[in-house]
Amino acid sequence: MSLKITLGEMRAAGARAVLVYCRACGHGTRLDADRWPDDVRLSDLEPRFTCKACGARGADVRPDYSGGQRDGGTIYRR
Numbered sequence: 001m002s003l004k005i006t007l008g009e010m011r012a013a014g015a016r017a018v019l020v021y022c023r024a025c026g027h028g029t030r031l032d033a034d035r036w037p038d039d040v041r042l043s044d045l046e047p048r049f050t051c052k053a054c055g056a057r058g059a060d061v062r063p064d065y066s067g068g069q070r071d072g073g074t075i076y077r078r
């Protein structure tokens with residue numbers, strides 16, 4: 001299930017990071033989304049990942065809406 005939203009839309013919705021899950025083994029990681037530009041879709045990122053645990057290519061990428069905080073502080077963007 002791929003999400004067709006862009007990173008810009010995701011950030012506008014309050015997510016600052018993405019959760020990446022391996023489709024093969026379920027290994028997951030959280031990545032700061034600041035590295036990608038606003039016009040990149042989450043579904044565009046999915047084929048780019050290679051699992052560090054099992055080596056499988058492709059992953060599920062989801063917005064991390066819990067990631068409004070960084071270094072223990074709350075960031076309010078407007």
Ligand SMILES: [Zn+2]
Pocket residue numbers: 022023024025026027051052053054055056
């Ligand atoms: Zn894996």
